[in-house]
Amino acid sequence: MRHQAAAQHVEHPLNFHVQRRWAARLGHRWYRHLFDRFLLLPLGAAIALIWANSAPESYFSFTQRISFPVNEIGMAFFFALMTQEVVEAAMPGGALHSWRRWGLPIVAAAGGIIGSVSVYLAFVNASYQSVLSLGWPVACAIDVAAAYYVLKAILPRSGALPFVLLIGIATNAFGMFVVAPRHLVLATHVGGAVLMLIAIGLAGVMRAIGIRAFVPYLAICGTISWFAFFWSGLHPAFALVPIVPFLPHEPRRLDLFADPPDDDATHHFEHEWNVLVQGILFLFGLVNAGVMLRGYGAGSSAVLAAALVGRPAGILAAVGLAVLAGLHLPRRLGWRELVVVALASSSGFTIALFFATAVVAIGPLLAQITIGALATGVGALLALGAARLLHIGRFARRSAEKEGVHGFQPESR
């Protein structure tokens, strides 16, 4: 009886301990939600926008102090994690292993790049602000995580997911190739190339002697590589990319962006790494997304038009030509689904912000382009709207249930 009373006392919803546990569970659930869907960056961006528009002087003083460690050092871990995930996904048994899948997405990526860059430059020239031309790489950026989660919500477990991932990876790889040597540095040093060879050689030796921990690769080879990139006039945020292939790997059979299970040494380090990168992405959003909204200008519209019109049109045109030339669409991916895929890839957000800071110096032009990059987030809404309009994926199931007909059925594993 006393035991029952005690139990009732503990379970009572007004009990402080129950409330605290409930709050902790809710907090943890929200944190996991933000963490798993790469939402810490948009959160940082939202804080930055509010801060920059309410107390601009304190915001810009703050960002001036921490932009270098965040953009030039911290983001190296983000690009390294992206590279690690792509390398693992491309391993035998990985989600992107089959190279036969790469043909059409690369054609689509090329079409998207041509389409977005053409629209960007046409817009800039039509508005007679050719000084904005240097921002064209920003038009190439695809926020792969945003595209992935939008499509996962619309077309879960369909061929659209690897398709959009490959488009995003190919497009961003091109953008990184363009952006890296245009980094805004004061001077370059000849010793950079030698340091790069030392970093890669050392990573090779570590791999050969079977070092399984990530830290020596990142701390020793990564640091040398960072100085090599910086001194060579390359963007040091890409410094870990050549080191990553030497790290221990386990093939990724699950989602590309899922935090791996903490079941062995490699996955443990990846888990820790993921936590670090999420924190860095929050800071990245905080440092780079803060713009005064009245800085909107032709650059904003150009980035937006390139992402929302140029890229989807380019992707669809390129896929159309490729199909005419004999390539095949992925299984269970029709033209209606392809429209949604093309729109889902229109968000540039994270990568666009990064490319903007890499190629455009501080000033009003950067503010214009940053506003455009942030605004490309509406691409996700357009994709959802198009899916609803075209009765694709989840929306097809609902309409099919209502109409009593069979719509698109997602591929089962």
Add this chain to the structure above:
Amino acid sequence: MRRLGLALLLWIVVVGGVAPGTQEALPGRPDSLKFAAIGDTGNGRREQYEVGEQLASARAAFPFELVIMLGDNLYGRQQQQDYVTKFERPYAALLSAGVGFYASLGNHDNPANARYAGFHMSGARYYTYARNNVRFLALDSNLMDPAQLAWIDETLKQSKDDWKICYFHHPIYSNSGRHGSNVQLRVILEPLFVKYGVNVVFSGHDHVYERLKPQKGVAYFVSGAAGELAKGDVKPSAETAAYFDQDQSFMLLEVAGDDLFFKAMSRTGRTVDSGLIRRQLTKATGTL
């Protein structure tokens, strides 16, 4: 009654003559540096030509030798013919009299305009020159990259001139509704201006005339209405010392020793603001 009328007339002449914003303040000393400032000019419209005519007639009484251009020197299409219709013809009288135009780049300017001989930029986005005891720095506020910042720091550090004047397109202090202050640029540039004792800063971009109260010892002017006009755009704040946003405008300036005299004039030739800036104590030179 007649005495009262004379007294009233005398009062109007005396008080009206020294009222802020209307004082005819250019002494025109023979050994001084005389120059003009124009911003956001090159639209090729009638108003730009009328400002050009006003500049030419002002030069008859006030023989300035150079004009600083505060960006957006050409709007719209920028081909060979546009240099003629949007720059050479509106200022033909000044150009033929040998007045030099020293431009800075605005967001509407094609970066290739830096190679146009009439702008005296020698192909550079940012550059410096000196006249008499005045050091001018023309900056590119479109892209404030690390190389330019290092150059500004070094140029100001090396300068032994009495006066240091910087000009660029985007204002770091402005109370216009359309654009206003660029705070991100301010956070970067202001510490350099204060550290090296820059005396005066001119900008355009906002299509109005505004004189700011000195900020941390530096005088700021926005003069971006020599072609374009944003009528009624100024929302004066506690930082505003004077403004004019009802018509196109330009500035005439004279540096004589430790004094800089300025006068802002409208397209119709009316003086809309005038005054004097005394050179402040600078950390760099330690002189008055």
